[in-house]
Amino acid sequence: MRIGIVTGGGDCPGLNAVIRAFTKATLNNSDWEVVGIADAFGGLLQDEPYVIPLDRAAVSGILPEGGTILGTSNRADPFKYPVLNVEGEVRYEDRSSLLLSRLKEFAIDAIVMIGGDGTMRIAKRLSDMGVKIVGVPKTIDNDLFATDVTFGYDSACNIAMEAIDRLHTTAYSHHRIMICEVMGRDAGWLALQSGLSGGADVILIPEIPYSIDNIVARLDERRRHKQLFSIIVVAEGAKEIGGDASVVGQGHDAPRYGGISYVLENKLKSRINQEVRSVVLGHLQRGGSPTHFDRVLASRYGEFALQLIEKGLFGHITALQNGEIVPVSLDVATQKIKLIEPETCQTLQTAKKLGICFG
Ligand code: F6P
Numbered sequence: 001m002r003i004g005i006v007t008g009g010g011d012c013p014g015l016n017a018v019i020r021a022f023t024k025a026t027l028n029n030s031d032w033e034v035v036g037i038a039d040a041f042g043g044l045l046q047d048e049p050y051v052i053p054l055d056r057a058a059v060s061g062i063l064p065e066g067g068t069i070l071g072t073s074n075r076a077d078p079f080k081y082p083v084l085n086v087e088g089e090v091r092y093e094d095r096s097s098l099l100l101s102r103l104k105e106f107a108i109d110a111i112v113m114i115g116g117d118g119t120m121r122i123a124k125r126l127s128d129m130g131v132k133i134v135g136v137p138k139t140i141d142n143d144l145f146a147t148d149v150t151f152g153y154d155s156a157c158n159i160a161m162e163a164i165d166r167l168h169t170t171a172y173s174h175h176r177i178m179i180c181e182v183m184g185r186d187a188g189w190l191a192l193q194s195g196l197s198g199g200a201d202v203i204l205i206p207e208i209p210y211s212i213d214n215i216v217a218r219l220d221e222r223r224r225h226k227q228l229f230s231i232i233v234v235a236e237g238a239k240e241i242g243g244d245a246s247v248v249g250q251g252h253d254a255p256r257y258g259g260i261s262y263v264l265e266n267k268l269k270s271r272i273n274q275e276v277r278s279v280v281l282g283h284l285q286r287g288g289s290p291t292h293f294d295r296v297l298a299s300r301y302g303e304f305a306l307q308l309i310e311k312g313l314f315g316h317i318t319a320l321q322n323g324e325i326v327p328v329s330l331d332v333a334t335q336k337i338k339l340i341e342p343e344t345c346q347t348l349q350t351a352k353k354l355g356i357c358f359g
Pocket residue numbers: 010074116139140141183184185236251256257286
């Protein structure tokens with residue numbers, strides 16, 4: 001058998017660890033071959049298609065490397081593939097049948113698809129068309145419903161936590177309010193975990209629309225207690241009660257969030273007599289080396305993906321549930337995304353009891 005491995009959607013730390021683990025496990029335990037498909041499915045869908053042979057040398061030394069050696073894209077969707085017309089305008093084509101014929105041409109019998117919710121929805125459609133697919137869930141947003149944790153999330157939380165630590169010393173020295181904007185799309189996991197671990201005073205998440213009055217009250221209270229600085233962590237998808245998320249553009253299949261920290265900064269400036277500054281962490285959260293947790297999780301996912309193929313369990317993803325890696329069908333995995341449920345989320349309740357304001 002010849003197995004193609006592909007990374008789709010945004011990059012995150014740990015992608016290379018999955019590629020390496022899957023390739024090593026396959027070469028060590030079977031007589032199958034592994035090839036990489038470049039730039040999501042771009043490498044197979046372009047005019048001169050190609051695949052990247054993956055042998056032991058190709059995956060050697062990539063465990064600690066961020067990004068993906070295969071390249072990725074959140075636009076190389078075979079069902080909505082962007083092509084430029086002669087006027088230079090983008091139009092979209094369904095290239096799914098082309099993909100099927102290219103898979104045949106390159107003798108690829110099965111695919112391991114590493115990606116987030118968008119990639120898993122593509123995997124589901126391909127699987128419904130008869131492609132033998134196994135999914136591996138990644139995203140710094142941790143919003144995939146079927147798994148307790150996606151890899152990449154722990155690394156991003158650590159990066160954000162370290163940034164918040166650094167903001168503390170400058171906030172403290174200047175008696176300022178520092179706002180730190182983190183990613184996460186519609187989910188507040190990254191903001192909650194990095195804010196709690198970084199000692200934030202206010203955490204704003206998309207799941208709880210905030211009131212400026214409540215934030216101002218919390219900042220005033222801190223000043224009354226002679227705590228002359230404060231740290232606010234805001235998720236990019238957060239919004240004021242009755243307001244909208246701050247959108248900076250349109251992505252392939254969803255709006256691109258960003259800039260809520262500046263919106264908040266301006267509103268707070270008119271309400272409090274204290275300097276306010278904002279930092280948007282942006283793609284820094286997706287860069288660099290994976291943490292120990294993500295390296296282990298990515299390696300376990302990569303090896304388990306091989307087990308799924310060996311058992312013929314196509315149309316499934318690898319998922320972490322209560323410490324064990326288990327298969328979950330793509331049907332179930334793509335039903336919905338996982339958001340914070342404020343009433344039942346233990347971590348959020350703990351944060352509240354520590355005095356963190358959620359707006
Ligand atoms: O899904 C991962 C993520 O980093 C989100 O947190 C963020 O909203 C989005 O991707 C940014 O996408 P892009 O890299 O296309 O700007």
